[in-house]
Amino acid sequence: MMRKTSLILLSAATGAALTLFVTQPRSVMMGSIARAATSDTYRQLNLFGDVFERVRSDYVEKPDDSKLVESAISGMLSGLDPHSSYMDAKSFRDMQVQTRGEFGGLGIEVTMEDGLIKVVSPIDDTPASKAGILANDIITMLDDEQVQGLTLNQAVERMRGPVNTKIRLKVLRKGADNPMDITLVRDNIRVRSVRARVEDDDIAYIRITTFNEQTTEGLKKEIANLQNQLGDKLKGYIIDLRNNPGGLLEEAVTVSDAFLERGEIVSTRGRNAEETQRRSARPGDLTKGKQVIVLINGGSASASEIVAGALQDHKRATLIGTRSFGKGSVQTIIPLGAGNGALRLTTARYYTPSGKSIQAKGIVPDIEVLQDVPDELKARTDTKGEASLRGHLTNGSDEKTGSQSYVPPDPKNDKALKMADDLLHGVKVNASAPASASDDKSTTDKASVEKQPATKEAN
Incomplete structure (x- = not known):
């Protein structure tokens, strides 16, 4: 579309040139462009070949050819953005273990x-x-x-x-x-990515440390256990996503779905419009409409931000803590064949249900709560965020860096947790904390995506 617009604008100055382009068959025009691009690409590949041969023949010590190629691939991918990379066979296996849990x-x-x-x-x-x-x-x-x-x-x-x-x-x-x-x-x-406990005798506290293949099942199990344990005493849920670096996109979607009855959870948009995918909730709120509070901080990234953003946009949860990391991109894992490892390639940006990209900006909590950090730890408890990473995908002029990521080891000193407790008990009242899911003002209700995307991670 941009090419056609350029040609139309060009016609204001040179009508003859416009006639030439319009009357020339599209296949011929596109073929010429493709041949020119291919020719330029081959010249660049020849340059790479020349450098590769020169290193092989003249480097002071005989290099390993396979390591040279791996280094070249790594350099190409790392030059794209901070999250695209090459994984050798061992790193690929380790990643599979991590995501399987x-x-x-x-x-x-x-x-x-x-x-x-x-x-x-x-x-x-x-x-x-x-x-x-x-x-x-x-x-x-x-x-x-x-x-x-x-x-x-x-x-x-x-x-x-x-x-x-x-x-x-x-x-x-x-x-x-x-x-x-x-x-x-x-x-x-x-790997236990979900842990839970009873807080103050009537609150269900659930900590999610990563989003692997076991996370949603672990969440469902803990919700059921807590409901059986507390019964009618259950006042609400605290979902702790602090310092959770992310993981699988699919798990972020299904975890969000556990708290929602309807509406879009996330959309992913690649370079081409036809690559856009929207994921929506299916009926069935496992928490039965109870109040939900989500804890986030500067270490909450990627899949964590998808969950936090979905529940915040739908007013299904109150977010407490500090601004999240701001990683708003999706990586696709592309195996390269037996023994050759895989590519981790950034293929899309994701957007919250309101259509907002949090890339390099993060999610701002509904209620900001700063922790009291010991002096000796102050220099090491702030996360710089996505916007501080060299080569990150840009997102306008209001990018944000730096957010507190300290979580006190003793829950008694955890000010964000204390705020959540007070809100659920009614000791404190805040307009950002609805009493239940019935206060959800969201009207977003887009159809679920039937065709699932390739295995992806938002980590």
Whole structure:
């Protein structure tokens, strides 16, 4: 359309030129343009070939051809935007494990301390918990290999493996006289992306840490458990999305749908108009119209922002906290064949139900609550946001950077959580906090997309 407009405008100055373009067959005109573009592309590829051969022949040490090609691909993709990248075969496998939320392993959350592996906590009903592994245990050896000298990722990779295979750990425990040798059999482990508890005896608190393939089912399970536990006492829900970096687009849609009866959840728009997809809610609010409050902060990104934006636009939830990260783009994972890894390519922007792009702007909460941050942590608790990333997709002149992302480790000091509690108990009243879903003023109700898009992630 833009090309036709340019030609029409050109006619105001040169009518003869217009006649030439209009009378020339479209196929011939487009063929000429395509040939010119192709010719230019081949010249650039020849340049790449020349550089590649020069490096192979003249570099001071013999380079690995495959690594040269991988580096070239990585450079091409990283030059597009901060979220497009090349994944080699191992990185692709790791990404698949992360998004599935399921793998063969031991069932322990670990960290690195003084070069050794420290157990943060064992996961319930896993080989680690059944074998008696405890929080703060120190793992010094994996089979016959010293942990000292391994990175955290390398150690985790060695602890994972096929189901029903064995691994021997040497474990130091405070108070024990000697190290313990513990043999574990790997089992199928599911990452718990959803955790819940009862807050103040009558509020359902649900924390979502990531959006993997297990998230929606985990949410449904926790909602049902909390409803059975609280019964008629249940006053409402607090959904904590703080410092949730995102994940799968499909999971963001289904999580949003759990709280909505109708209306658009998100639209994704690619380079071409025909690529636009709209996703809408289906009838069935799992929370039965109870009041919902969503906690967000500077670390809430991508899929988290889709959920927060949908519930805010439909006035289904009150958002409390600080402005979110501002990642408003969608990446498609494109496998490159066996052993060749995959591309993570930015293919669309997403828009909230009101048609707003939050790219490089973030979502502004209905009620801003700043936490009291210890002085020693102040320099490390603000997230710079999407707008600070080099090469980010731009979005007008009102882009925003920087937002607080600190969450106090003790819930008693959590001011955003306290505000949510007070609103649900009626201790505080705010116009942004409707009493229930019946106060939803949204009229957006677009048809659900029947044809599903390719596997995508909004992470």
